Amino acid sequence: MSRNHLFYAVLLAATIAAPFLFPSYTAFLATLWLFIIVALTWDMTGGQMGYNSLGNIFFYGTGMYAGAVIAIGLYFPVGEWTDASRTEVLTVTGGQYYMGMLLGIPGAGLFCGLCAYLIGPLFFGLRGPYFAIGTLGLAIAAGEIVSNIEWLGGGQGISMPHSPLHPDFEKVLIYFLYAGLGVVLFVFLKWLYSTRFGAAINAIRDDEEKAEAMGIHTLRYKTLTWAISAVFVGMAGAISAFQLIHFEPLETAYQTINLGIFMVVCVLLGGKGTLWGPVVGAILFHVFKEVTWNYFLGGQWVALGLLIVVIVVFFQDGLMGYLKHIRPDWFGIRVDEKEADA
Amino acid sequence: MSAIIDVSGVSKSFGGVKANTDISLTVEKGGITGLIGPNGSGKTTLFNSIVGYHPIDGGSIKFEGQEISKMLVPEIARLGLLRTFQQTRIYGEMNCVENMLISLPHRKLSLRDAFKQNTAEDSEKAIHLLDFVGLFEKRFLQAGSLSFGQQKLLEFAMALMNEPTVLLLDEPTAGINPTLINGLIDRLRRANTEFGITLFIIEHNMRVIMNMADTIYCLAHGQMLASGKPEDIQDDQRVIDAYLGAH
Numbered sequence: 001m002s003r004n005h006l007f008y009a010v011l012l013a014a015t016i017a018a019p020f021l022f023p024s025y026t027a028f029l030a031t032l033w034l035f036i037i038v039a040l041t042w043d044m045t046g047g048q049m050g051y052n053s054l055g056n057i058f059f060y061g062t063g064m065y066a067g068a069v070i071a072i073g074l075y076f077p078v079g080e081w082t083d084a085s086r087t088e089v090l091t092v093t094g095g096q097y098y099m100g101m102l103l104g105i106p107g108a109g110l111f112c113g114l115c116a117y118l119i120g121p122l123f124f125g126l127r128g129p130y131f132a133i134g135t136l137g138l139a140i141a142a143g144e145i146v147s148n149i150e151w152l153g154g155g156q157g158i159s160m161p162h163s164p165l166h167p168d169f170e171k172v173l174i175y176f177l178y179a180g181l182g183v184v185l186f187v188f189l190k191w192l193y194s195t196r197f198g199a200a201i202n203a204i205r206d207d208e209e210k211a212e213a214m215g216i217h218t219l220r221y222k223t224l225t226w227a228i229s230a231v232f233v234g235m236a237g238a239i240s241a242f243q244l245i246h247f248e249p250l251e252t253a254y255q256t257i258n259l260g261i262f263m264v265v266c267v268l269l270g271g272k273g274t275l276w277g278p279v280v281g282a283i284l285f286h287v288f289k290e291v292t293w294n295y296f297l298g299g300q301w302v303a304l305g306l307l308i309v310v311i312v313v314f315f316q317d318g319l320m321g322y323l324k325h326i327r328p329d330w331f332g333i334r335v336d337e338k339e340a341d342a
Numbered sequence: 343m344s345a346i347i348d349v350s351g352v353s354k355s356f357g358g359v360k361a362n363t364d365i366s367l368t369v370e371k372g373g374i375t376g377l378i379g380p381n382g383s384g385k386t387t388l389f390n391s392i393v394g395y396h397p398i399d400g401g402s403i404k405f406e407g408q409e410i411s412k413m414l415v416p417e418i419a420r421l422g423l424l425r426t427f428q429q430t431r432i433y434g435e436m437n438c439v440e441n442m443l444i445s446l447p448h449r450k451l452s453l454r455d456a457f458k459q460n461t462a463e464d465s466e467k468a469i470h471l472l473d474f475v476g477l478f479e480k481r482f483l484q485a486g487s488l489s490f491g492q493q494k495l496l497e498f499a500m501a502l503m504n505e506p507t508v509l510l511l512d513e514p515t516a517g518i519n520p521t522l523i524n525g526l527i528d529r530l531r532r533a534n535t536e537f538g539i540t541l542f543i544i545e546h547n548m549r550v551i552m553n554m555a556d557t558i559y560c561l562a563h564g565q566m567l568a569s570g571k572p573e574d575i576q577d578d579q580r581v582i583d584a585y586l587g588a589h
Contacts, residue, residue: 197456199436199444206433213393213431214504215419215448221456273435333437334482 015183019175026171030243032286033178037236038259039266039278040185041229046264047272048193049225050205055135057260058142059112059230061253063237065146066108068158071100082153094164105238112234113227120223136256143254157248160241174243181239185232190275201225268311271320280319346371346508346540347392352401354391361387363564369508374534374541376555380584384564385544386428389510393425394418420449422507426514430493434486438477438496441485442468445500468503475499475529491518502533508540515547527554552576560584
């Protein structure tokens with residue numbers, strides 16, 4: 001037990017020290033935490049509950065816009081801010097910027113959670129591949145709809161208020177926002193998966209009909225799980241909005257083919273349905289992505305496609321699944337003989 | 343004794359196939375009721391109708407006096423009317439103890455309870471029941487890796503964990519090693535007497551069902567062929583004809 005505590009303490013210390021030890025990698029590490037967050041939340045429905053969503057990016061994009069609208073709307077009419085023809089320069093003070101951040105990030109999370117809670121019952125009527133395609137449709141449609149809303153800046157996108165901080169410090173702030181959210185999420189999931197709630201969503205994954213026949217409130221659990229994951233993705237989206245300063249709907253906010261697929265690949269790489277799988281997968285994938293994007297520019301999508309093919313064909317259970325297969329005793333799978341006198 | 347399940351005039355057809363025609367039967371509270379019939383006679387269809395798996399075409403099904411024919415599967419399960427499956431259904435990627443713990447009676451849990459960890463008593467009860475069905479040694483194995491017969495036993499233990507009022511068992515002894523069947527009969531009886539669970543059993547093994555049931559209903563071609571005490575059913579010429587294919 002104490003070894004475990006030590007392990008977590010070292011990890012936490014490394015997380016805090018990283019941006020100071022490797023200042024030139026701060027942005028890289030911030031993105032890594034974003035990947036970890038979206039992978040962990042994707043695994044809640046995809047790995048633990050067996051509902052493969054291709055539309056979780058919807059909550060990321062919606063979180064970006066919700067965060068922006070809150071941060072701007074606190075002090076200016078949003079329509080006036082996004083009006084491309086305006087001539088006067090609108091700026092926020094330092095205090096207003098941080099207040100926007102303080103309210104915008106949790107506000108975006110709550111808004112996305114509410115969205116998931118409301119649309120959940122509709123989508124959870126779909127199972128298997130239909131759920132995946134249905135949610136993908138949701139994300140694509142949302143991107144198109146938002147790009148036609150002039151109030152949100154339309155296809156031009158929307159600019160965030162400017163940070164009063166020097167860019168170098170701003171980077172560190174963004175890193176700690178992501179890292180803090182990621183740590184909270186990890187601790188939260190570690191607890192959640194140990195409760196009856198965690199067991200119930202695992203039951204839904206393994207045999208939903210059986211779970212229903214045993215009287216488990218399947219729809220309630222499914223909707224809540226999706227809503228909780230949406231809260232975290234939405235908050236991550238809002239942090240991204242502050243990080244990117246300017247973003248537009250199709251390529252950045254509702255980026256189905258980038259982050260929307262990356263989160264799935266991260267989880268598949270690390271191992272579905274495990275707590276550590278998505279984290280390990282996100283790290284491996286992020287390194288893979290940086291290497292290919294830097295050294296094979298032009299061929300990076302081919303390399304990514306190849307990676308997906310290799311995982312799907314040879315390592316369907318991911319790294320953690322492979323470990324579970326060769327070392328089942330590490331995961332507590334064993335025959336336990338009865339005491340001789342019992 | 344009073345009727346706890348009251349099925350009257352239930353019909354169900356799939357396209358042109360009439361799986362059940364005008365079936366009426368009652369299950370007595372606290373007893374063991376058997377349902378037999380040749381393959382394809384509509385036994386499992388009737389079970390499915392009772393637990394709300396599909397809507398019925400006509401008739402009424404009452405559980406403890408309450409009409410349940412329009413209710414959904416989880417709602418009926420939460421009333422305490424539970425079924426096991428002919429093809430076993432267990433949660434393959436979880437180990438046996440976890441399978442047991444997830445089978446805690448959710449009708450007695452509030453949403454707040456769902457965010458708590460299982461208590462030591464829950465685990466103790468789970469392990470006790472696994473011991474009861476003879477799966478103690480395998481309790482930390484993944485349920486999916488168990489044999490069919492063992493999965494059947496696990497499913498039975500899971501049903502007991504759920505503390506149902508009535509348990510509908512679809513062929514509990516199918517696929518179980520013949521030497522273990524006597525043990526299973528004994529356990530089913532004890533579930534009935536010690537835990538006070540009313541049993542309604544589909545069974546092909548005549549030795550088993552004739553030994554256990556108080557009342558037996560026999561279906562053939564989707565219709566009620568005969569009903570009565572085991573001795574009467576055994577001697578009923580129509581039942582013998584149905585099984586030997588005289589129809």
